[in-house]
Amino acid sequence: MRRVIVTLGVWWFVVALTNANAQSDSPLQPGFVTVRSLQLDSADSLPEAIANVVRERVVGSRLSKAELGTHSTGRLRQVLYSYGYMEAVVDPPGVKPAGDNLVDLIFHVEPGTRYYISGLAIGGVEAFSPQQIRDLIPIHPGDPVDGYKLKRALNDIRHLYACSGFLDANPLVSDNYHRATRTLFFTVRMHEGEVSTIASVKVVGLEPGLVDKIITLPELQPNGVFSSCRIREAIRALWLHGDSSPELSFAVRADVDTPQRVHVQIDFSAGHVPHDEVRNISRPAPLKELKPLN
Numbered sequence: 001m002r003r004v005i006v007t008l009g010v011w012w013f014v015v016a017l018t019n020a021n022a023q024s025d026s027p028l029q030p031g032f033v034t035v036r037s038l039q040l041d042s043a044d045s046l047p048e049a050i051a052n053v054v055r056e057r058v059v060g061s062r063l064s065k066a067e068l069g070t071h072s073t074g075r076l077r078q079v080l081y082s083y084g085y086m087e088a089v090v091d092p093p094g095v096k097p098a099g100d101n102l103v104d105l106i107f108h109v110e111p112g113t114r115y116y117i118s119g120l121a122i123g124g125v126e127a128f129s130p131q132q133i134r135d136l137i138p139i140h141p142g143d144p145v146d147g148y149k150l151k152r153a154l155n156d157i158r159h160l161y162a163c164s165g166f167l168d169a170n171p172l173v174s175d176n177y178h179r180a181t182r183t184l185f186f187t188v189r190m191h192e193g194e195v196s197t198i199a200s201v202k203v204v205g206l207e208p209g210l211v212d213k214i215i216t217l218p219e220l221q222p223n224g225v226f227s228s229c230r231i232r233e234a235i236r237a238l239w240l241h242g243d244s245s246p247e248l249s250f251a252v253r254a255d256v257d258t259p260q261r262v263h264v265q266i267d268f269s270a271g272h273v274p275h276d277e278v279r280n281i282s283r284p285a286p287l288k289e290l291k292p293l294n
Contacts, residue, residue, distance in 0.1 A: 034062045035072065036102040043109040046085075054079045058105065069093055072105055084115040084145025084184070086177065117143045118183035124190040127164060133157060137188065145184055154188075161192065163229035167256065168193030196226045196254075199261040205250075205268030213238060214266060226262040228252040235266070 080088040094106040137153040161169030176185040255263040
């Protein structure tokens with residue numbers, strides 16, 4: 001049994017990329033190439049839907065010739081691991097030139113046995129009921145491992161917390177790897193952090209009369225809990241009561257101060273694409289986590 005702990009559910013993306021060089025029918029010159037097609041040999045047990053995901057992750061990619069085999073193999077492994085093929089064997093690809101800066105890749109793949117979920121536990125939840133968090137994770141005992149589904153669930157959990165003011169909420173995922181039974185048991189433990197409160201509010205892009213209506217909303221009062229979700233709902237409700245056009249777009253930006261104090265700006269600038277942005281202005285940006293190759 002092996003225990004692996006990583007942050008924000010990226011466990012299925014943490015793989016050891018092979019150092020083997022790409023095999024090629026003819027030498028590739030320095031530069032970049034685009035993958036035109038991908039063929040999987042000895043992968044009959046792999047469902048076609050998963051094979052298609054592999055192709056989507058690799059075909060069309062523009063990769064360095066020097067690292068073509070390493071990067072393409074890494075991407076293929078990431079997909080297989082995320083779908084529970086924990087012991088998949090992936091050889092470096094054969095590379096066939098297919099025109100100007102185009103290549104076809106041929107992989108020999110032995111997927112092995114797919115792993116299934118034996119259970120899921122939730123811990124560290126105080127702001128909500130554990131069952132409320134559990135309901136956001138659509139995986140159950142007996143389901144095949146699906147890292148993409150788990151990743152979406154973790155995003156939903158972070159969104160739930162952010163809507164209640166917990167901007168630093170962080171779900172930590174660990175798994176118990178049982179080789180004998182080909183199963184994984186997952187634990188999601190929440191680091192909830194602290195609630196962020198409103199330090200100040202600024203509204204731009206509206207005439208003064210409408211600004212006054214916005215800043216008097218209960219969801220935007222100083223020392224109240226910052227929730228971009230509730231702010232958006234309150235502003236939309238105000239618009240629907242006839243104060244302006246319901247189609248007017250706006251963005252919510254939060255500059256996070258210390259400790260957990262947020263300076264909120266509501267931007268109604270014409271043509272502005274609505275989005276939420278949270279910036280930390282008091283602490284340096286954290287080191288980037290290991291991410292899948294794009």
